[in-house]
Amino acid sequence: MTTAFSQQYCGHCGGGGDGNGDSPTSDAHHGCQQRLAMEPPRFCPQCRRRMKVQVTPLGWTAECSRHGSLAS
Numbered sequence: 001m002t003t004a005f006s007q008q009y010c011g012h013c014g015g016g017g018d019g020n021g022d023s024p025t026s027d028a029h030h031g032c033q034q035r036l037a038m039e040p041p042r043f044c045p046q047c048r049r050r051m052k053v054q055v056t057p058l059g060w061t062a063e064c065s066r067h068g069s070l071a072s
Helices: 028-036
Strands: 052-056 059-064 068-071
Touching: none
Parallel strands: none
Antiparallel strands: 052 059, 059 068
């Protein structure tokens, strides 16, 4: 099951978002956004919990215990 999230937190470092759900606030998160283009998210963008991530040769899955799964 893949769930759509409104992004309130950075998926790479867990930092706070800008409030409208579009992207994290600071320029420091610009690097996080670049890393997320190549890596799976480590934090749930909705609740900031650490996600269980599994990387395979064909892609990745990331699962939040509260909000479900994301997949590449």
